[in-house]
Amino acid sequence: MTLKLQIISLIVSLFYGVFFSFLLSINHKIIYNSNKYIKIIGTFIFILFNCFLYFLILLKINNGIVHIYCIISIMLGFILYNRIALKYKK
Secondary structure, X not given: OOHHHHHHHXXXXXXXXXXXXXXXXXXXXXXXXXXXXXXXXXXXXXXXXHHHHHXXXXXXXXXXXXXXXXXXXXXXXXXXXXXHHHHHHO
């Protein structure tokens, strides 16, 4: 994989981490529901949809190759969104 593709994959993964955290905050009521069955089914569908979407995006960019730095970039995007959202909630 070329350096250009790796940089694009990192940037897309970072933004996908932000997007994932945003969707998580929107679906908070479903995922953290008091009903056990709704919680399990909602979480399963949420995670399945997001994994499928991420792999489709990676398939378009770099033939679906996932590297460890892509996963780290997703986590950094997730943390970045949570830090920014925490500042604005106060």
